Amino acid sequence: MAESHAYEDDFLDGDDEFLDPSEVERRMLGTPQEPAIAEDDGYGETAFEPPARKPFGASSGGREADPVEADEFADAFSGTAEADAWAETPAPAGQSQRRFDPSDYEFDEPAAPAPVDAYLGEVDGEAPEQPIPRITIAAFCERPETGALIHNAAGDRRLAKAHVEVELGGLPAAIERYHDASTPNLLIVETGMRGQGLFDQLEELAGVCDAETKVIIVGAANDISLYRELMKRGVSEYLVPPMTPLHLIRTISNLYLDPEQPFAGKTVAFVGAKGGVGASTVAHNTAWSVSESAQSDCVLVDLDLSFGTAGLDFNQDPAQTLGDALSEPDRLDDALLDRLLVRCTERLTLFSAPATLDKDWDFSPDAYEMVLDKVRRQAPFIALDLPHTWSPWVRSTLLSADQVVVTVAPDLASLRNAKNLFDLVASARPNDEPPKVVVNMAGVPKRPEIPVKDFAEALGTPPALVLPFEPQLFGKAANNGQMIAEVDPKSKAAEGFGYLASLLSGRVAPVRKKSLVSKLFGR
Numbered sequence: 001m002a003e004s005h006a007y008e009d010d011f012l013d014g015d016d017e018f019l020d021p022s023e024v025e026r027r028m029l030g031t032p033q034e035p036a037i038a039e040d041d042g043y044g045e046t047a048f049e050p051p052a053r054k055p056f057g058a059s060s061g062g063r064e065a066d067p068v069e070a071d072e073f074a075d076a077f078s079g080t081a082e083a084d085a086w087a088e089t090p091a092p093a094g095q096s097q098r099r100f101d102p103s104d105y106e107f108d109e110p111a112a113p114a115p116v117d118a119y120l121g122e123v124d125g126e127a128p129e130q131p132i133p134r135i136t137i138a139a140f141c142e143r144p145e146t147g148a149l150i151h152n153a154a155g156d157r158r159l160a161k162a163h164v165e166v167e168l169g170g171l172p173a174a175i176e177r178y179h180d181a182s183t184p185n186l187l188i189v190e191t192g193m194r195g196q197g198l199f200d201q202l203e204e205l206a207g208v209c210d211a212e213t214k215v216i217i218v219g220a221a222n223d224i225s226l227y228r229e230l231m232k233r234g235v236s237e238y239l240v241p242p243m244t245p246l247h248l249i250r251t252i253s254n255l256y257l258d259p260e261q262p263f264a265g266k267t268v269a270f271v272g273a274k275g276g277v278g279a280s281t282v283a284h285n286t287a288w289s290v291s292e293s294a295q296s297d298c299v300l301v302d303l304d305l306s307f308g309t310a311g312l313d314f315n316q317d318p319a320q321t322l323g324d325a326l327s328e329p330d331r332l333d334d335a336l337l338d339r340l341l342v343r344c345t346e347r348l349t350l351f352s353a354p355a356t357l358d359k360d361w362d363f364s365p366d367a368y369e370m371v372l373d374k375v376r377r378q379a380p381f382i383a384l385d386l387p388h389t390w391s392p393w394v395r396s397t398l399l400s401a402d403q404v405v406v407t408v409a410p411d412l413a414s415l416r417n418a419k420n421l422f423d424l425v426a427s428a429r430p431n432d433e434p435p436k437v438v439v440n441m442a443g444v445p446k447r448p449e450i451p452v453k454d455f456a457e458a459l460g461t462p463p464a465l466v467l468p469f470e471p472q473l474f475g476k477a478a479n480n481g482q483m484i485a486e487v488d489p490k491s492k493a494a495e496g497f498g499y500l501a502s503l504l505s506g507r508v509a510p511v512r513k514k515s516l517v518s519k520l521f522g523r
Contacts, residue, residue, distance in 0.1 A: 056206055056215045056234035132253050134161040136184035140177075142170040146190050146218060146241070153245035156431050157400050158253070171201045175208060183213040186252065190218040194226065202233060214255055245431050264376045265299070268504050269401035271386045272408075273417040278440040279407040280304070280385050281474065282467075282497075284313045286405075287383035288483040289501035291347035296505050297379040299341065301351040301372070303397070304387035305361040308353025314344045315481035316352060322371070323354040326363045329370040337374055351375060365393040372397070381505050399428045403504060404435035405464075410442050410449035415458055422459050436464040438500065444469045464503060465496045 137154075141147040147166050154164035165184075167173060171191045187209070191198060209215070214236040219226070222240050230238050237251055270286070272279030280302075287300040302310035305323055310316075320340050325332050341349045354361070376382055384401060386394055398404060406421055408414035418437065425435055437459060439452060456462040470493060477487045485494035 056209055056213060056236070132159055132162055132249070133256055135163075135186055135256065137162055137164045137186045137188065137252070138174075138177075138184045139164070139166045139188040139190075140169050140171070140174040141166065141190045141218075142168070142192060143190065144168070149243070149245060150188060150248065152430065153248045156245060156249055157429055158249050160400065171198075171205060175201065175204050178205075178208040183208070183210045185212070186214045186216065186255070188216045188218065192220045194219075194221050194223075199229070199233070202230075202235075206234070216251065216255075249431075263380075265378065265380045265382045266403070266505075267372070267376060267382045267384060267401045268403045268405060269384045269386055269398050270405045270407065271398060271421070272388045273406055273414040273421065274409070275388045277407050277409045277414060278467075278474075279388070280309055280313075281478075282405065282407045282438050282440065282500075283383050283385040284310055285483050285485070285493075285497040286500050286504065287381075288345070288348060289485065289497045290381050290383070290505045290507075291345055292485070293498045294501050294505045294507040295347070296381050296507050297347045297349075298381040298383060299349050299351060299375055299379045300344075300383045300385065301375060302353035302385050303368075304355075304385065305353045306355065306357055307387070308355045308385070310350055310385060311352040311355060313478065313481060313483075314350055316342050316344065316350055318342045318350075318352050321352045321354045323359070323361060325351075325371045326361075326367050329367045332371060332374050334374075334377070337378065341378070349378070363393065365396040368393045368397055369400070399425065403433075405438060405500075405504070406435045407438045407440050408455070410439055410452070410455070412450060415450055415455060418455075419458055434459075434461050436500075436503070437461065439463045439466045441469045442466050465500050467493055467496055 137159075139147070139150045141150065147168060150164070150166050153159060154162075154166070169176075171189055171193070174187060174189050187205075189205070191201070193201065205215075215234070216237045216239060217230060217235050218239050218241070220240070227238050236255055239248070239251065268286075270279050270283035284300065287298050290296050291298040300310060302308035302322065305326075311318070318340075322340075325337070325340055341351055343349050372382075372384075384397060386398060404421075404425055406418050408418050422435060425432075437455065439455065442449065442452070452463060452466060470491070473484065473488055473491060473493060476482075477484050480487065484491060484497060488494060
């Protein structure tokens with residue numbers, strides 16, 4: 001039955017690489033390709049070369065890219081009655097097409113996201129592993145709801161480098177716009193059409209698209225034959241609502257995955273709500289626990305250039321530090337970075353701060369961004385120990401991290417500052433989970449403290465970890481250049497850092513079973 005349905009498709013020409021249903025399922029779900037014919041390459045391996053996908057505009061003789069910048073698009077063009085029908089307010093006089101402004105519309109609260117369609121691939125809530133580069137994106141939507149979703153995605157930190165424009169009008173508007181203008185790096189077009197009318201308009205769009213432009217179609221039909229026909233015609237991806245901003249962001253990220261550098265580690269920024277609360281201690285012990293307990297490679301970056309203590313805590317005094325990399329970020333390559341990083345354990349490396357006052361250490365946010373982008377290629381987990389200062393680079397680094405950990409003391413100043421940090425992060429990162437809170441030095445004798453439940457109510461989330469006040473244990477570890485788990489692996493603090501490391505890295509610490517001899521003798 002499946003085969004007869006396939007041959008009834010009006011758009012198949014008998015040479016369809018997607019004709020086999022198992023092949024369709026494999027491509028939709030992203031499962032590995034199994035070669036149809038096993039051919040030994042002489043090394044005991046089977047070679048397979050996937051079919052190349054042609055650019056969207058190639059089939060219609062798309063024109064060569066013009067030297068016009070994507071930001072120089074015309075501000076208005078002729079629209080369609082379909083676009084105006086979707087708009088809730090009339091277009092300005094003399095301008096039938098309008099740029100999308102989410103403030104023009106009121107939307108109901110979004111419902112819980114439905115499961116993503118099976119043959120589009122399973123999308124989880126994880127952040128894209130590859131940052132989206134500095135590309136230009138133009139979206140042409142038929143529905144204001146889709147425009148609002150794309151506008152929301154455009155404000156996400158993962159698209160901070162991209163330039164995004166959202167307009168109403170759908171396919172006709174996109175065709176009209178690019179008759180006399182260079183197309184952007186990525187086009188997102190929404191259309192509710194099906195059948196020959198859709199493909200006629202796609203052919204027209206392909207005729208005005210530059211060969212390098214990628215195209216994502218947002219449609220209404222959950223149709224496998226439509227999907228494979230769009231793929232044949234060079235469309236990069238086909239999405240069907242309901243979808244979330246993170247779904248769209250991951251789709252874009254996958255289109256621009258750098259095959260030479262596909263890996264980017266998870267960055268976790270550790271910051272204190274005020275000075276002296278032990279944010280660096282939390283960062284260092286958590287990074288150590290990620291590498292030792294969770295068995296994951298980790299890089300600890302000490303960003304407190306003047307007063308950083310990571311070198312002291314790990315008994316390291318490197319000749320070259322993070323300050324050298326920030327001084328000339330353009331020269332930083334993998335070979336130089338290997339020389340600057342200091343190995344503390346088998347899985348933990350340190351990018352130490354200079355910890356001197358002979359320089360101002362005043363660098364731009366771009367310098368920090370360039371260096372940290374290189375560091376992210378080194379390990380799956382990057383711990384950023386941020387100083388308790390507020391400057392453009394601190395703000396930029398904090399908001400661009402994959403996860404934020406705020407360390408507080410149980411007092412009023414910490415509560416106020418933590419609330420300010422939470423509000424800032426929530427407004428700047430609407431698609432990310434809120435920061436995690438670590439309450440440090442709880443239970444100091446004779447000191448009035450704000451209860452933990454009050455912190456949870458004010459911040460809207462319970463603390464991820466509450467560390468007791470243990471001055472002897474923490475003081476001994478600091479003076480010896482050791483981590484808490486090295487001094488007393490059975491302490492509550494060591495157990496807490498192991499738990500936080502598992503929570504942040506997503507890896508569970510291996511359970512060490514006692515041997516039979518130790519059980520018999522109670523050891």
